[in-house]
Amino acid sequence: MTPACRWIRRPGRAPTVGAGSAGAGRSAIVTIAMTMTMAAVLMAAVLTGWSAPPAAADSLPMTPVPTTGASGPLSLRTSVWPLVIPSLAPGESFSWQLGAALTGVDRGELSLGVVSGGSRATDPDGYLIDVQACPHPWGSADGMGTTPTCPDGGTPVLARQPLAQLPADLASPIGTMSPEQPWYLSVTLALANSSRQDPRTGSLVIGLQVMAMGDDGTPLGGSGIGTGSDPGAGAAGVLGWTGLDVWSMVGWGVGAVVVGLLLATAGRARQRARR
Numbered sequence: 001m002t003p004a005c006r007w008i009r010r011p012g013r014a015p016t017v018g019a020g021s022a023g024a025g026r027s028a029i030v031t032i033a034m035t036m037t038m039a040a041v042l043m044a045a046v047l048t049g050w051s052a053p054p055a056a057a058d059s060l061p062m063t064p065v066p067t068t069g070a071s072g073p074l075s076l077r078t079s080v081w082p083l084v085i086p087s088l089a090p091g092e093s094f095s096w097q098l099g100a101a102l103t104g105v106d107r108g109e110l111s112l113g114v115v116s117g118g119s120r121a122t123d124p125d126g127y128l129i130d131v132q133a134c135p136h137p138w139g140s141a142d143g144m145g146t147t148p149t150c151p152d153g154g155t156p157v158l159a160r161q162p163l164a165q166l167p168a169d170l171a172s173p174i175g176t177m178s179p180e181q182p183w184y185l186s187v188t189l190a191l192a193n194s195s196r197q198d199p200r201t202g203s204l205v206i207g208l209q210v211m212a213m214g215d216d217g218t219p220l221g222g223s224g225i226g227t228g229s230d231p232g233a234g235a236a237g238v239l240g241w242t243g244l245d246v247w248s249m250v251g252w253g254v255g256a257v258v259v260g261l262l263l264a265t266a267g268r269a270r271q272r273a274r275r
Helices: 246-251 263-274
Strands: 028-035 040-047 074-078 093-102 108-117 128-134 155-162 172-177 183-190 204-214 219-221 257-261
Touching: 074 204, 093 172, 093 204, 108 128, 108 155, 128 172, 155 172, 155 183, 172 183, 183 204
Parallel strands: none
Antiparallel strands: 028 040, 028 257, 074 093, 093 183, 108 172, 108 204, 128 155, 128 183, 204 219, 204 257
16 A cells, blocks of 8 residues: 556657555554655654544545655545554554545556555454545545545445455456546554454554556556566556565655554553553
8 A cells, every 4th residue: 555656658658757542652653655766755753642533534635645756647645644553452443545646647447455464464363454445535534433434435445354364466446547536545444343462562564555557558657566577567457566575665666655553662652651
């Protein structure tokens, strides 16, 4: 679960290579890894205590996700940066939004893939995910316990469901995009009230992958760890991961945003805070 992309040669055109306040005592480490054709950047944010939640996304500018190299046609912005996500307790949720934009091409078909692992994802009683799309920025989209709102009502991309039930090789369609029509994704992670998971223990890794396909069926960029030798070699519109070695994405010449939630670290921090 991007801003960078690797371009595939299209007929009659030259190829372009582009870059792409919860409970006290909680902490979490979120790592954003973005890979480019010729370069990679690794960034981390650490939070040792929670302050007031950020303002609604409709009152804040979207922040470009940092990239290296030349700008590409597919870009991502985020409403929360640095992106720090807490270890959730039962009944809690955390939301943020991503903005995807296209430049230099007429149109593309946008899709989203999600890959996850760790005990808090593989447990059927674990984390839930809900992703919706809106042609306008979401309101009240950021922070703990928020209810994102879309002026047009929003379009479901991934209905609320356990991460454990998501197939890792399936891309969910978002819609057609153009330079005049970006898309905004509201992403919500939650734990059901009835969940028996302990926020002080366990681990979670989740990857969000955004991919755009051209109107002639060629990828405009954004695949992650693929089963083919090249992101453009497989079937159009399909994301395929060979495993959950998330960090190997850094070595691929494609765009990716990987959100790593090291909740075991968060659990230890909470235990220390209670002593």
